[in-house]
Amino acid sequence: MMFPAVAVTMLSLLSVGLSAPVIDCKNLTRPIEIENREQLLGKWTALAESTNMPGSQQLTKLLVGNSWVNVNVTNDVDVLEFVQYQKLMGACYSIRVNMTLANNTLSSGTPLMMRDTLLSTSCPDCLVVYAESPTTSSVLTGLQFLSKRRTVTDAEMEEFKKQVQCLGLPAPAVLNTETALCPEDSQSQETQTTDLTDTFKTMGDDIMRAMDEFLTSGSGIKDLIKLISSNVFEKN
Template sequence: MTGFFHVAVAVLSLLSVGQSAPVSSCESLIQPLEIQGREQLLGKWTYLAESTNIPGSNFLTKMFVETAWGEITAANESGAINAIHSQKMFGRCFTLIIKMTLENNTLSMLKPFTTSTVLLNTGCPDCLVSYSKYTIGGSTYSGIQLASMRNKVTAAELEEFTKQVECLNLTPPTLLEPEKGFCPDGSSSQETTTIDLTSFSDDMASKVINLFAKMINSEGGLKRLTEMISSAIGGLKEN
């Protein structure tokens, strides 16, 4: 789950894997990988960088998101996975649990918005490079994300990901900052307040997504959204 969604849901609701040799050509860099099975995806992953063409998403991620991690486990249904995403923003933790299905090398999600994801070729031995297409408010966007089982990748691995972003004609990636620390694995911490976004009803999630879509596609919408987020941060710090 990309950073923009956590920012949008958290603020608006409060207000209302491949292992191949290094590659360099665009043809190789954006080649989808064959996913042998969901076991290839299981584990805990640190999100390190991302880029999308969703208006304002890179800006919002860079401005407000500190660190993020996710843990993928097998669901009861065959070919399905559960993913818990934990993201640190405003000195607090926001979590979201989603379910995705794996079929024909594609991970699909219907809620809170429609997403299809494939993995791209990478020379990083313990990384997932995911390329996704999102349908939000009737518009289709795309994005790429780098996750690793380590909290930091090498300069060469990051350079390869940056090249993949360029090959997909996306803006330079936004880098997260592991040195700022991560949210705890548990649902609560004496040091960090955790807000679970999973409990929002489907109706509420739909309203938030529609509002987000309208704002990012309207003139001055990003500015208004940024102001709302800044105002919410002030409220969070006072509590």
């Protein structure tokens, strides 16, 4: 009767060894304390991101070359200036947003309504930002991985992907940080930066409502992806 018992024990150990590793979602999604604004200052390169917007991963891969943000102080000790630069289909764009730091949360009202909290990460020079942005019909949520470095280790990226999984978000889009960033790596005419801050500020409620409905519409995003893909294909 010993053999069946040994066999059952071995099979149990084998099944444990082959099962998926347990992900500690409680710690991976734990908000951290922002001790002072100095820890947020400087240049941060966006490495990967995921949102609950339909088709966001594919849209990011099609449109976004790379992205980074510069965080600066303002005259108000509780307010930080975020200047985000993005390379979209080869062109450079920027937007400036002032965010108020209070109770370990960063929030903004215009031109984009957003509420950000930082999540725990073992990466020593990284930020994992959980963002919530209300729309007319729902709330867009997302997770962004930023670092002082242009690249991180496989283990650090894997940890971020587990955080995305814990939050029930789609697989993240990983950005190509090896290409020239806007605008500092190139001063050519084609990479001059267009500032979109005033454009967003002057948008009326009707336009913002239409944008919200479009961004949260799966069919609308799919049509946009098809249009962009066909144009890229024709150019190539």
